[in-house]
Amino acid sequence: MFKSERKSAMGASRVNILSMNTIVLVGVLLCAIPFVYMISASFRREGDLYKLPVTVYPREWTMHNFHTLFDKTEYVRWYGNTIFTASIRTVLGVYLAALAGAAFAKYEFRFKRFFFFLVLATLTLPFHMLLIPLFLLMRDFGWVDNYLAIIVPGMVNAFNIFLMRQYIESVPSELMDAARIDGASEIGMFHRIILPLVRPALGVVGILTFVWTWNDFLWPLVVLHDDAKYLLSNGIATMDGPYEVETGAIMAGSFLATLPIIIIFILMQRQIIAGLTQGAIRG
Amino acid sequence: MSAHTLTAAKKPQPFSFGDWWSRNQRKVIPYIFLAPFLLSFAIFTVYPAGVALFLSFQRTRGFQQAEQGGGVVLEYKGWANYERLLTKDKRFREAMINGAEFWLGTLLVQMPLALAVALALNSPNIRFRVLGRLAFFAPYITSAVVVGWIFRFVYDQNFGWMNSALAQLGIEGPAWIRDVNFVMPSLIILGLWTWVGFNSLFFLAGLQNVPDDLKEAARIDGASTIRVFWHITIPFLRPVFVFVVVTGGIGSFSLFSQPYLLLDFPNTGPFDSGLFPLMYLYDMGFLNIRMGYASAIGYILTVVILIITGMQLLLFRLWKV
Numbered sequence: 001m002f003k004s005e006r007k008s009a010m011g012a013s014r015v016n017i018l019s020m021n022t023i024v025l026v027g028v029l030l031c032a033i034p035f036v037y038m039i040s041a042s043f044r045r046e047g048d049l050y051k052l053p054v055t056v057y058p059r060e061w062t063m064h065n066f067h068t069l070f071d072k073t074e075y076v077r078w079y080g081n082t083i084f085t086a087s088i089r090t091v092l093g094v095y096l097a098a099l100a101g102a103a104f105a106k107y108e109f110r111f112k113r114f115f116f117f118l119v120l121a122t123l124t125l126p127f128h129m130l131l132i133p134l135f136l137l138m139r140d141f142g143w144v145d146n147y148l149a150i151i152v153p154g155m156v157n158a159f160n161i162f163l164m165r166q167y168i169e170s171v172p173s174e175l176m177d178a179a180r181i182d183g184a185s186e187i188g189m190f191h192r193i194i195l196p197l198v199r200p201a202l203g204v205v206g207i208l209t210f211v212w213t214w215n216d217f218l219w220p221l222v223v224l225h226d227d228a229k230y231l232l233s234n235g236i237a238t239m240d241g242p243y244e245v246e247t248g249a250i251m252a253g254s255f256l257a258t259l260p261i262i263i264i265f266i267l268m269q270r271q272i273i274a275g276l277t278q279g280a281i282r283g
Numbered sequence: 284m285s286a287h288t289l290t291a292a293k294k295p296q297p298f299s300f301g302d303w304w305s306r307n308q309r310k311v312i313p314y315i316f317l318a319p320f321l322l323s324f325a326i327f328t329v330y331p332a333g334v335a336l337f338l339s340f341q342r343t344r345g346f347q348q349a350e351q352g353g354g355v356v357l358e359y360k361g362w363a364n365y366e367r368l369l370t371k372d373k374r375f376r377e378a379m380i381n382g383a384e385f386w387l388g389t390l391l392v393q394m395p396l397a398l399a400v401a402l403a404l405n406s407p408n409i410r411f412r413v414l415g416r417l418a419f420f421a422p423y424i425t426s427a428v429v430v431g432w433i434f435r436f437v438y439d440q441n442f443g444w445m446n447s448a449l450a451q452l453g454i455e456g457p458a459w460i461r462d463v464n465f466v467m468p469s470l471i472i473l474g475l476w477t478w479v480g481f482n483s484l485f486f487l488a489g490l491q492n493v494p495d496d497l498k499e500a501a502r503i504d505g506a507s508t509i510r511v512f513w514h515i516t517i518p519f520l521r522p523v524f525v526f527v528v529v530t531g532g533i534g535s536f537s538l539f540s541q542p543y544l545l546l547d548f549p550n551t552g553p554f555d556s557g558l559f560p561l562m563y564l565y566d567m568g569f570l571n572i573r574m575g576y577a578s579a580i581g582y583i584l585t586v587v588i589l590i591i592t593g594m595q596l597l598l599f600r601l602w603k604v
Contacts, residue, residue, distance in 0.1 A: 133331035
C-alpha cells in the first residue's frame with residue numbers, strides 16, 4: 001500500500017513537472033512576442049509591415065528605418081541627453097540616499113523616528129500628484145528646458161533611502177567604534193568604511209535609479225519643451241508628430257532605447273531582483 | 284590634546300570650532316547626512332503641496348497682458364472645484380471608474396497568473412529558469428512609452444499581430460483600441476504583459492520564505508498537496524497579496540504613459556473609455572491651463588491613494604501578518 005501511494009505521488013509529480021515547464025515556456029513566449037514585433041518591424045519597410053498576410057520575419061531586411069532615425073530626427077541627441085541626465089542623477093541620487101541611509105542606520109539623534117516617518121510618507125505619496133505646483137516651481141526657478149529640472153527634484157528618493165538604510169544596518173558598528181578610537185572622523189568613516197562595505201547595494205540603487213530615469217516620461221514631458229532637449233522617452237513619444245516618421249522608424253528607435261536597459265538587466269539580474277523585492281516582503 | 288584640555292579646565296579658552304566639532308561631530312553628523320533629504324522634502328514636497336492646496340480653491344479667470352508677464356489670473360472660488368469634480372464632472376467620474384476597472388481587472392487576472400508563474404519558477408525541476416526570469420521581467424523594465432507604441436501597432440485591426448493570431452484560431456478580432464468595449468481589455472492585457480512577471484517575483488520571494496520542514500511535517504501527517512498549499516503556502520503569502528493589491532491600486536489610478544501612447548493622447552479612446560485620472564489632471568492643467576481645477580484633481584487622487592494605503596495597514600492588522 002505504501003509503495004503504491006508513493007508511485008502515484010511520483011506519477012503526479014511527473015505531470016506536475018511537465019505542466020510547470022509548460023507554464024514557464026508559454027509565459028516566456030507570450031512575453032517575447034511584443035519584443036519580436038518591435039525588432040522585426042525595425043528592419044522592415046512600411047510596405048512590408050502593412051501587407052497581408054502578416055509575417056513574423058521581414059520579407060526583406062532593411063536598415064532604412066535606422067537611417068530615417070539618424071537623418072530625419074534628433075534621435076542621437078536624445079540618446080546623449082538621456083545618458084547624460086540619467087548618469088548624473090544616478091551618481092548624486094545614490095550618494096545622497098547612502099548619506100541619509102547611514103544616518104538612519106548608524107546614528108541616534110533627536111526626531112529620528114519622525115524623520116523616518118517622513119521618508120515612509122513620501123514613499124506612499126506619488127510624486128505625480130504635485131505635477132502642477134512642481135511645474136510652476138520649475139518655471140519660477142527658470143528650470144524649464146533645463147536638465148536641473150530632471151535631476152534635482154526627485155534626486156533624493158525615499159525608496160532608495162529605505163533600501164540603503166536596510167543595507168547599511170548590516171555594517172558592523174564595532175568597526176566604526178574602532179575607527180573612532182583611532183581618531184577617524186564621521187565623514188571619513190562614511191567614505192572609507194560604510195560606502196566600500198555596501199558597494200553591492202550602491203550598485204542596486206544605482207541601477208534602479210538609472211533605469212527609472214531612463215524610462216520616465218511624464219515629468220520630462222512637463223518640463224522639457226524644446227525638442228533638441230528631449231530625452232529618449234519624449235522623443236520617441238512624439239516621433240509621429242513633427243517628424244512624420246513611419247512605424248518602422250518608431251520601432252527602431254524603441255529597439256535601440258530598450259537595448260541598454262535589457263543588457264544591464266541581463267548582467268545584473270540577481271541584484272536588481274533582490275533590491276526590488278527587499279523592502280516589499282517585509283511589509 | 285590632553286595638555287590642551289588641562290589648560291581648558293583652568294581658565295576659559297576662546298571658542299574653537301575644531302575642538303567643538305571633534306567633540307560633537309557624532310551628534311551633529313546625522314543632521315548633515317539628512318540635510319539633502321529634508322531640504323528636498325521641504326522644497327519639492329511640502330511647499331508644492333501647499334501651493335496645490337491654495338490653487339485647488341482658485342479658478343483661472345483669464346490671462347494677463349503680455350507686458351504684465353502673461354501669467355494666469357486667479358480668482359478664489361472656495362470648494363467649487365471639488366464640488367464640481369465630485370458631483371458634476373462626467374469626464375472625471377469616467378476616469379475614476381476606469382481606474383477602478385483597471386485595478387479590478389488587474390487583480391482578478393493578474394494575481395492568479397503571477398502566483399502560477401511564481402509556483403512554476405519555484406518548482407525544483409524547472410528548465411530555462413534564468414531565461415524565464417529574464418523574459419518575465421523584461422516587460423517591466425521596458426519604457427512605458429515603448430510598450431504603448433508596440434501595443435498600438437499590435438492592436439491594429441487589420442495588420443496587428445493580435446488579430447492575425449486570432450484569425451489563425453478562426454476568430455475575427457475586434458477593433459481593440461477603437462472599439463469602446465475593447466479599450467479597457469486592451470489596456471488590461473497590456474498591463475498583464477507588463478506586470479505579471481514583476482509581481483511573480485514578489486510571490487517567488489514569498490514562496491522562498493515558506494519553511495520546507497513545515498510543509499514536510501504536514502505531508503507526513505497525511506495532508507494532500509492542495510491542503511498544504513491552501514493552509515500553509517497561501518497564509519505565508521499574505522503580505523505579498525496585500526502588497527500586490529495595494530501597489531496595483533496606486534498604479535491603476537496613476538496610469539499615464541501607457542494609455543497616452545496607446546490611444547494617441549489627447550485622444551482618450553471612444554467615449555473616454557481610456558481616460559485615467561492622471562491623464563485628466565495633465566489635460567486640465569497643461570492643455571486647458573486650469574491649474575486650480577487640476578490641483579483639486581491631484582488632491583482627490585491623493586486622498587484615494589491614501590485610502591488604498593490605509594487599506595494596506597488595515598489588512599495587515601486584520602490578517603495578523
